[in-house]
Amino acid sequence: DGGITQSPKYLFRKEGQNVTLSCEQNLNHDAMYWYRQDPGQGLRLIYYSQIVNDFQKGDIAEGYSVSREKKESFPLTVTSAQKNPTAFYLCASSPTGYSYEQYFGPGTRLTVT
Amino acid sequence: GNSVTQMEGPVTLSEEAFLTINCTYTATGYPSLFWYVQYPGEGLQLLLKATKADDKGSNKGFEATYRKETTSFHLEKGSVQVSDSAVYFCALAGGSYIPTFGRGTSLIVHP
Numbered sequence: 001d002g003g004i005t006q007s008p009k010y011l012f013r014k015e016g017q018n019v020t021l022s023c024e025q026n027l028n029h030d031a032m033y034w035y036r037q038d039p040g041q042g043l044r045l046i047y048y049s050q051i052v053n054d055f056q057k058g059d060i061a062e063g064y065s066v067s068r069e070k071k072e073s074f075p076l077t078v079t080s081a082q083k084n085p086t087a088f089y090l091c092a093s094s095p096t097g098y099s100y101e102q103y104f105g106p107g108t109r110l111t112v113t
Numbered sequence: 114g115n116s117v118t119q120m121e122g123p124v125t126l127s128e129e130a131f132l133t134i135n136c137t138y139t140a141t142g143y144p145s146l147f148w149y150v151q152y153p154g155e156g157l158q159l160l161l162k163a164t165k166a167d168d169k170g171s172n173k174g175f176e177a178t179y180r181k182e183t184t185s186f187h188l189e190k191g192s193v194q195v196s197d198s199a200v201y202f203c204a205l206a207g208g209s210y211i212p213t214f215g216r217g218t219s220l221i222v223h224p
Contacts, residue, residue, distance in 0.1 A: 004156075006156075031210065041216070041217075042202070042214055042215065042216040042217050043157075043202070043214050045211060048210065048211065050210055058211070090156050090157070092156075092157075094212075096210075098206060098207050098208055098209065098210065099144065099145040099164065099206050099207050100145070100206060101145070101147050101159050101162055101206070102157075102159075102212060103159075104149075104156035104157040104158070105156050106155055106156045107154070107155065107156045109154075
């Protein structure tokens with residue numbers, strides 16, 4: 001089955017620790033995205049990548065970092081510099097181009113205490 | 114820039130009621146329009162889409178028509194079920210690699 005996987009589903013960390021969220025897709029999509037969703041809120045774009053070894057900041061990139069070494073993978077690191085990291089994180093992919101729909105993973109709920 | 118405005122929720126209905134969730138957009142050119150659905154604790158799923166003016170997207174009893182003259186893409190369903198309870202997002206893609214999402218509308222359907 002083609003799709004996007006995110007792991008783990010739930011993640012708990014202590015304040016001050018960096019944590020990496022996994023995102024893998026086997027849809028052969030060039031573009032990948034990371035969003036953050038807070039309770040009752042819409043989606044906010046963190047980073048996106050249109051091609052391997054290239055990525056751009058979204059609206060709320062501060063305190064986050066990404067890499068895109070393989071087409072299939074786009075991991076997100078939440079660093080200790082992120083002031084309020086507890087949230088639901090969604091990864092998505094799409095074919096390259098302006099008009100395509102996005103395919104979303106199941107999400108990772110990160111809780112930092 | 115592009116923008117999407119959808120009605121605030123929650124929308125609360127009884128089972129078998131008629132549903133409308135309004136969505137209007139601002140965009141240059143001819144974007145594609147989408148409705149996504151998000152069930153609690155899950156990612157978003159594409160519900161339906163339309164790629165040009167007057168197209169009607171439909172899926173699982175939901176419909177939306179791309180109205181360029183009113184820049185709207187309202188979501189409708191003739192008879193909702195409890196299982197339709199979810200958050201619905203209107204979105205557009207066009208002119209940019211970054212799609213634009215509305216803030217989401219929560220639908221609660223009571224038996």
